[in-house]
Amino acid sequence: YSITYDNGKEFSGHEQVNKSINCKSYFAKPYHSWERGQNENANGLLRQYFPKTMSLVNVACNEVKIAVNKLNSRPRKCLGFKTPYQVFFERTGIDARQLGVVRL
Secondary structure (H helix, E strand, C coil): CEEEECCCHHHCCHHHHHHHHCCEEEECCCCCHHHHHHHHHHHHHHCCCCCCCCCCCCCCHHHHHHHHHHHHCCCEHHHCCECHHHHHHHHHCCCHHHCCCCCC
16 A cells, blocks of 8 residues: 655655555655545545635634545445545554544
């Protein structure tokens, strides 16, 4: 398995993430959005909740958590019709729904 990261400083801990979930990582070239297909797909899915024309300034943290929970609870064809939560748990033994970032 692999993850393709963007080039932002928010990914400086990528080595620790890779080690903890046993995967390789790659960094996309700047302005090559097609190298981050899953990222672009996720952005499109998030746009269902936060349209491109919407200002994100007043979006509450809980609104983001609700959207993330809905997206990660949605079965995906590419995951054999399992949810991202299910696959993450199967591969890591961690129930991501219990992590602080998605607690509702």
